[in-house]
Amino acid sequence: xxxxxxxxxxxxxxxxxxxxxxxxxxxxxxxxxxxxxxxxxxxxxxxxxxxxxxxxxxxxxxxxxxxxxxxxxxxxxxxxxxxxxxxxxxxxxxxxxxxxxxxxxxxxxxxxxxxxxxxxxxxxxxxxxxxxxxxxxxxxxxxxxxxxxxxxxxxxxxxxxxxxxxxxxxxxxxxxxxxxxxxxxxxxxxxxxxxxxxxxxxxxxxxxxxxxxxxxxxxxxxxxxxxxxxxxxxxxxxxxxxxxxxxxxxxxxx
Numbered sequence: 001x002x003x004x005x006x007x008x009x010x011x012x013x014x015x016x017x018x019x020x021x022x023x024x025x026x027x028x029x030x031x032x033x034x035x036x037x038x039x040x041x042x043x044x045x046x047x048x049x050x051x052x053x054x055x056x057x058x059x060x061x062x063x064x065x066x067x068x069x070x071x072x073x074x075x076x077x078x079x080x081x082x083x084x085x086x087x088x089x090x091x092x093x094x095x096x097x098x099x100x101x102x103x104x105x106x107x108x109x110x111x112x113x114x115x116x117x118x119x120x121x122x123x124x125x126x127x128x129x130x131x132x133x134x135x136x137x138x139x140x141x142x143x144x145x146x147x148x149x150x151x152x153x154x155x156x157x158x159x160x161x162x163x164x165x166x167x168x169x170x171x172x173x174x175x176x177x178x179x180x181x182x183x184x185x186x187x188x189x190x191x192x193x194x195x196x197x198x199x200x201x202x203x204x205x206x207x208x209x210x211x212x213x214x215x216x217x218x219x220x221x222x223x224x225x226x227x228x229x230x231x232x233x234x235x236x237x238x239x240x241x242x243x244x245x246x247x248x249x250x251x252x253x254x
Contacts, residue, residue: 023070025131030070030077034063036122054093061085061094068102073132077102082122083109087167096164102129103160104138108152109172112145123172135160142173218246 041049041057049057052065060081067077085091086107098104108126110116117124126143140155155174161167161184171180190197221243226236235243 025069025072027070027072028075030067030075032063032067032077032079034060034079034081036060036082050093051097052094053090055090058084058090061091064094065097068097068129068131071102071131075131076105076128077131078126078128080124080126083125083172084122086125086170092165095166095168098129099135099160099164102131103133103135104129105133106139106141107170108141108143110143110145111173116145138170140170215246218244221245 036059039057039059039062041053046053046057049062049065052061060079064079064081064085067079071077085094104127106128108128110124110126113121113123137157137159140158142153142155144151144153153174155171156177158170158180161169169180169183171177220234221237221241222232222234223237223241225238226232226234237243
């Protein structure tokens, strides 16, 4: 029988050993708990990781690409990362790369943000993919961690969107399954209603923005706590968050 082999991704995906060429597409199993955070790439590195980078590069996206490259056809890769790649625009190339080269078999969302990983406040996910595997519905599960006990909650099977770059509208808990199904079936998007979504200088922790309440140009800030099953409750914001945002004045072009 052939010897089963496993690999761990290198400490930095841009670093390659002289014998790295012999490792490509060689391993049955690739495990990773990569670092995350934005990283500046030079032109050569951006070209090297073009299949996993769109706009700003994040370290764990590069590790995803290296894990796929290291796994043999039919091999499995399992990575523990933040959940941002499932929906963020900067990860659209990575989602397409995964759909084409290593479709997910199982997605396990770690629902608890505190008390699981030291110093980590982000929602995390364990993604299991098969290199050159069939593109089918992924098994979704929620992992509720309480100390040394892990409660596994089956959520169901959910297909990836037809558009490989589109966000994965997947439930994080069983109670969200119907919501995810409803979102997938929606024919309209915010753009169809005249809204434009973008990231920018908004800082909800700046309490001085409360002074903009009722002034020209001020807009309400809607936080998750303001929306519940009973409707919209505004103004409602946790301590340290502002209920209003006053956009900075535009600079004159003259």
